[in-house]
Amino acid sequence: MDRGILVVVSGFSGAGKGTLMKRLLEKYDNYALSISVTTRSPREGEQDGREYFFRTRKEFEELISQDQFIEYAQYVGNHYGTPKPYVEEQLRSGKDVILEIEIQGALKVKERFPDTLLLFVSPPSAQELKKRLEIRGTETEKSIKDRLSRAKEEARYISDYDHLLVNDDLETCVDVMHMVIQSEHHRLGRNREYVQKIRQELEAL
C-alpha cells in the first residue's frame, strides 16, 4: 500500500472550501479529514475522536512540548492543533489526509513537511466572492468587509501554493481536486522505492 499524501487546503473565506471537502469525501474513497485537538468544550452531540479530540489546556500544552502537532493555533481563546500521530497513522494506511488550514499555518506546514501538497481554492472572481458572502445572509456588512480585506491580504500568498482550484461549479471543482491529488501520487519524488527497485532489477538481469 502506497503512503498517503498530506494535503492542505486553504482559500478565501467564502470560496466554498467546506462544501468542497465534504463532497470530496462523499464522492471518493481514499480520503481522510484530519481531526483536530481542541481545548474548547464539546458542544451538544459532539463526540471525542469524531468532531474533535477534546483535551484540557494542560494536556494540550503537554502535546506541544512533546512535539505532537503538525501545527497549532489559538482562536477566540481556545487552542486548536493537528495531531501528528493521527495524521501519520492515516497516511501510513494509504489514505490521503486533507487539512483545512489558513494560509500562514499552511505555509508553515509545507516548510516543516515539504512533501505536503498545498491547494488553494479560489472563486471565479472577486465580485463572485463578494456575492457569495452577501448571499449567505449570516454576515453583517462589517464582517463582509473584514473578510474581503483579509482576502486582499491573503492573495499575496497564493503563488506559494502548488495548485489553484477555481471553484466555479462545485462538482467540477471536486473532480479537479481529486484529479490533482491522485496525480501527485505519480510524482517522481513520491516513487523513490519503485525507482530503486527497477534499477536493481535491471542490474540483476
Add this chain to the structure above:
Amino acid sequence: MDRGILVVVSGFSGAGKGTLMKRLLEKYDNYALSISVTTRSPREGEQDGREYFFRTRKEFEELISQDQFIEYAQYVGNHYGTPKPYVEEQLRSGKDVILEIEIQGALKVKERFPDTLLLFVSPPSAQELKKRLEIRGTETEKSIKDRLSRAKEEARYISDYDHLLVNDDLETCVDVMHMVIQSEHHRLGRNREYVQKIRQELEAL
C-alpha cells in the same frame, strides 16, 4: 483559451510509449503530437506535414542556424528535429503537445523550456520489460541485450522526470497520463494571469 502544455514522454524501449500515445490521442481531445522535421526520404505513403516535414540537409541546417528547433538529433545518418514554430502554434491554440524524445534530449528540452512536463513511462518490472521485448519477435537476442543494457543506463536519469507512469494496464496508464497532464494546468506557476486578475479585482472592490 489557456495555453497548452509541452509534454515530453520518454521511457525504456519496450515500455509501450508508442501504443500509449496513440491511445491517448484516440481517447482524448486536446492533444497534438509534434511532427518532426527530417532529412530522410519519404517512404511509400508518407506525406509531408503529416508523418514528417521532409527537408533537405541544407534546409535542415538553415533551420538549425535560425534556432527553429526545440531539439534535434542525428540517427542512422539522418537528422531529426522538433520544429519550434509548429509546436508553438499548437500550444498557443490551447493544445497540449506531446513529444516522444529519448532521455538526454528530454532533459535538454526541460533545461531550455523549464515549463515542460517530463513524463517517464516504465514497465511494472525489469522482468516484464524483458518479456515484452522477447514477445515482439522482431528483436534479435543481441538487440534485446542492447536495449536492456541501454535501459540500465537510462534508469540513472528517471529521477529527473516530473512524473512516473507505470505501464501495467494500457487503458489505466492512458487515463493516468491524461489526468497528470490535465492536473498540470492547475499548477500555480501556470496560472499567473488568474492570480494577477483576482489580486487586482480584490484591490478594486
